Amino acid sequence: MYTFKKEERLCNKRLIDGLFHNGSSFLCYPFKVSWAAAPAGQTVPVQVVFAVAKKRYKRAVDRNLIKRRMREAFRLLKQQALYDALKASDKTILLSIGFIGKEIADYSMMEKKMLKTLLQISTAATSATA
Secondary structure, eight states, X not given: OOOOOGGGBOOOHHHHHHHHHHOEEEEETTEEEEEXXXXXXXXXXXXXXXXXXXXXXXXXXXXXHHHHHHHHHHHHHHIIIIIHHHHHTTOOEEEEEEEOOSSOOOHHXXXXXXXXXXXXXXXXXXXXXX
């Protein structure tokens, strides 16, 4: 339940490209979220990729810290906020969560914002073409 397996990570370059060209996006500060309906045959409800801009955070240790906090918050909140709603409506999505904040946020703030973001995604994904 509280895992983040390889199948849940979005690695396919073609799918990532399609996500950014054909997907919907919205802003939920400090996250910029892009999502799209996944092609048929996907085994997990969500495939996700996390991104932090090199332009804003020059040092790799800072980018990695932010991504680690984002992944941890996602891992703990995904089931209650996102997976249950998607499974009920029998949908699968591709998801990109980019960090656009100006300073490195502490984990508690990131967790609160991630919950808000995931609820917004589940609302948008389940209402789209329902």
